[in-house]
Amino acid sequence: MELPLGKNYKFIKITTRAVMKFFPETTLTQLEFEKIKQLVAVHCKTDIAKNNIHQLRIHTKKELIEHHLFQTNEYKLLLDSGLYLPNDFTNNISKELKLLSIPGATLSGEQFLLIKKLSNNTENIFRWFDDERRNAYLNLSKVLENIYFEKTIRNMIDEIIDEIGVVKDNASEDLRHIRMSLYKKRNELRRVFDKIASKLNKLGYLADIEESFMNGRRVLAVFAEQKRMIKGILHAESDSRKTSFIEPEETTGLNNEIFSLENEEAKEVHRILKTLTQQLSVYSNLLDSYYQISGEFDFIRAKASFAREIGGNLPLLHDTAIVKLYKAYHPLLLLHNNKVNKKTIPLDIELDANKRILVISGPNAGGKTVTLKTIGLLQIMLQSGLLIPTTADSEMGIFKQMMIHIGDTQSIEFELSTYSAHLTHMKHFIENANGKTLFFIDELGSGSDPNLGGAFAEVIMEELAKKHAFGVVTTHYLNLKVMANKVKGVINGAMQFDEKNLIPLYQLKIGSPGSSYTFSIAERIGLDKQLINRARKLVDENHYQLDKLLNHTEQDLQKINQEKKQLQTLIAENERLKKEMQEIISKEKHQQETEKLKLSNKIAEDKIIYLKDMERKLKSMVIEWRKTDNKEVVVKMIQSLLFKEKTKYQQEKQQKKINENFDEIGGTITIGCKVKMKQNRQIGEVKEIRGKKALLQVGIMPILVSMNDLVVIQEKKANKD
Numbered sequence: 001m002e003l004p005l006g007k008n009y010k011f012i013k014i015t016t017r018a019v020m021k022f023f024p025e026t027t028l029t030q031l032e033f034e035k036i037k038q039l040v041a042v043h044c045k046t047d048i049a050k051n052n053i054h055q056l057r058i059h060t061k062k063e064l065i066e067h068h069l070f071q072t073n074e075y076k077l078l079l080d081s082g083l084y085l086p087n088d089f090t091n092n093i094s095k096e097l098k099l100l101s102i103p104g105a106t107l108s109g110e111q112f113l114l115i116k117k118l119s120n121n122t123e124n125i126f127r128w129f130d131d132e133r134r135n136a137y138l139n140l141s142k143v144l145e146n147i148y149f150e151k152t153i154r155n156m157i158d159e160i161i162d163e164i165g166v167v168k169d170n171a172s173e174d175l176r177h178i179r180m181s182l183y184k185k186r187n188e189l190r191r192v193f194d195k196i197a198s199k200l201n202k203l204g205y206l207a208d209i210e211e212s213f214m215n216g217r218r219v220l221a222v223f224a225e226q227k228r229m230i231k232g233i234l235h236a237e238s239d240s241r242k243t244s245f246i247e248p249e250e251t252t253g254l255n256n257e258i259f260s261l262e263n264e265e266a267k268e269v270h271r272i273l274k275t276l277t278q279q280l281s282v283y284s285n286l287l288d289s290y291y292q293i294s295g296e297f298d299f300i301r302a303k304a305s306f307a308r309e310i311g312g313n314l315p316l317l318h319d320t321a322i323v324k325l326y327k328a329y330h331p332l333l334l335l336h337n338n339k340v341n342k343k344t345i346p347l348d349i350e351l352d353a354n355k356r357i358l359v360i361s362g363p364n365a366g367g368k369t370v371t372l373k374t375i376g377l378l379q380i381m382l383q384s385g386l387l388i389p390t391t392a393d394s395e396m397g398i399f400k401q402m403m404i405h406i407g408d409t410q411s412i413e414f415e416l417s418t419y420s421a422h423l424t425h426m427k428h429f430i431e432n433a434n435g436k437t438l439f440f441i442d443e444l445g446s447g448s449d450p451n452l453g454g455a456f457a458e459v460i461m462e463e464l465a466k467k468h469a470f471g472v473v474t475t476h477y478l479n480l481k482v483m484a485n486k487v488k489g490v491i492n493g494a495m496q497f498d499e500k501n502l503i504p505l506y507q508l509k510i511g512s513p514g515s516s517y518t519f520s521i522a523e524r525i526g527l528d529k530q531l532i533n534r535a536r537k538l539v540d541e542n543h544y545q546l547d548k549l550l551n552h553t554e555q556d557l558q559k560i561n562q563e564k565k566q567l568q569t570l571i572a573e574n575e576r577l578k579k580e581m582q583e584i585i586s587k588e589k590h591q592q593e594t595e596k597l598k599l600s601n602k603i604a605e606d607k608i609i610y611l612k613d614m615e616r617k618l619k620s621m622v623i624e625w626r627k628t629d630n631k632e633v634v635v636k637m638i639q640s641l642l643f644k645e646k647t648k649y650q651q652e653k654q655q656k657k658i659n660e661n662f663d664e665i666g667g668t669i670t671i672g673c674k675v676k677m678k679q680n681r682q683i684g685e686v687k688e689i690r691g692k693k694a695l696l697q698v699g700i701m702p703i704l705v706s707m708n709d710l711v712v713i714q715e716k717k718a719n720k721d
Helices: 033-041 047-054 062-080 094-100 109-128 131-136 138-144 152-160 173-203 224-229 249-310 331-339 368-383 418-432 450-466 478-483 518-524 529-538 541-627 631-661
Strands: 002-004 011-013 021-023 206-214 217-223 232-237 243-248 323-328 347-351 357-361 401-405 437-441 470-474 490-498 503-510 662-664 674-677 683-690 693-698 701-706 710-715
Touching: 021 418, 033 047, 033 249, 033 331, 033 368, 047 249, 062 138, 062 249, 062 368, 094 109, 094 249, 109 152, 109 249, 131 138, 138 249, 152 249, 173 206, 173 217, 173 249, 206 243, 217 224, 217 232, 217 249, 224 243, 232 249, 243 249, 249 331, 323 368, 331 368, 347 357, 347 368, 347 503, 357 368, 357 450, 357 478, 368 401, 368 437, 368 470, 401 418, 418 437, 418 450, 450 478, 662 674, 674 693, 683 701
Parallel strands: 021 401, 357 470, 357 490, 401 437, 437 470
Antiparallel strands: 002 011, 206 217, 217 243, 232 243, 323 347, 490 503, 662 710, 674 683, 674 710, 683 693, 693 701
């Protein structure tokens, strides 16, 4: 069988070697892949896309798998970005395209409109994929590879067919002439008929409906008792026999002429449509390509829409056997839980050349079988070109065959017991497994004596490990749990269980085996303790102690994991607070630097203003120096300016210093208070008050100053501290 690569009509020969082999034949059904295909098909709008979904193959060629995965992922990115690829053609025109390729066939006007719609759809797709988008969506654009758009197809249809599918009057000269004649004859018939109808209506011969059409001819609705009063052809009578339908004698000739012209019109229209069909038949293969393109894009869009629904991503694909799934979900379980607002627990698993077989243990209903089915289903989905619900950093290999043994395989037809059927399957596994095999065995060794069944299960596990096969096995046998750490390539895993609340946690823990919690569950549900103790005595002491040890170990690990999560939460919170503190400190430093810079800029601006003012004044004095003969006057002016400015600058500096250390509080001047002299801005302490003057101690010198030139000040608190 041949499979088109992206419908670009470069066909790849698919042999049985290029498709995954399954054992048994019901594998896809047991892993519920058929349900997945049905869910994807819901997103399809075209029959081509639905057919492609139902015929999905599980490929083993890396290039082909990557091609389909990349196309789906690119369309998913396109949908995520809100872009719309204009592929709106959803009609099934396989019949029309088949007729187009048959010599002598004739398509109707409505069928030509569908072909025109297909042509317009293809043109929109080609225009959408400009150079920029072809580079951005490289794999999607390959659908158009080696295909070209032919606008002649649409032009040929537009010349003949109008917007509603009717052949245009100017499609041929004969048709134009026939329709013109028909127009004139129909108008003439209408005038004559209306005249007769008006006359007979006045005479009261006509029924309420007055007129009708019989066999394409216009007739009068006449009361039955008056029918003999009108000359013409009786075409029919009503069921009640009260009304007769008569074609007036005066219009018979016109009706005959119109009938003849209509036949000529139909023949000419058929001839034109047949000619157009023959002309377009040379493009039948190209139109079929357009049709396949519309279906292929719909097929890819459906896969991308389903991927968005299940949170599907594109993992890293290897040509070797490997399974590294992180936060993986069973898609059907995920969709179901989402509908009922229930949380789904994700799965993490790693299988590689050193860890090929995973032995999962734990209590019943703990999620062992679901875990097994999740891995198998995701592997099938990936190799069929579907994105899978896992993280993008997951890594998946390619397997050439898959073998499963899930549930009761008792065969009535061949008179095989459950265990006989089980061993028959295991025989096939051992004989056919290899390094490219992925197998799944649910409850290995079950259905027989625990000791004997466990022994056979251990031998089967060793043989599969020697074959370098990859797989997942669920079991309750302690000997399989023990051997997992002894046989190269076999590792343990356990489904965690909350012993206190007797509920499964549905979390897979890799590296250690799990307990079946047989006696714990019995105790928790309130089973008679005497029965439990009797059962314990029947169990081998070493066996019981080992299961108990596994029980305690698993619970301890759960506590450690909980404490680890709490510690990680505290560390994360500490890091968050540390980051916030650093941001506050950085913000404060930035604010201080900004204020400092503003102050520096203000001082610099004041100096610039002062220097510019001095420059202006000095320039004016230089001009005055040149003009006047009295140089002494100018010299005095310069001296006065320079000393005045210097004094002003010193006073301002002194005032600034005072402002930094003291606050003016005003009030009554008393002995012992500190005051500031308004004129020279010096600070002193009042020693005596002599009338309107005060004796100040300024440094080591006493000074007598007028009370009006003093203001009370107070040293700032910061300076006191």
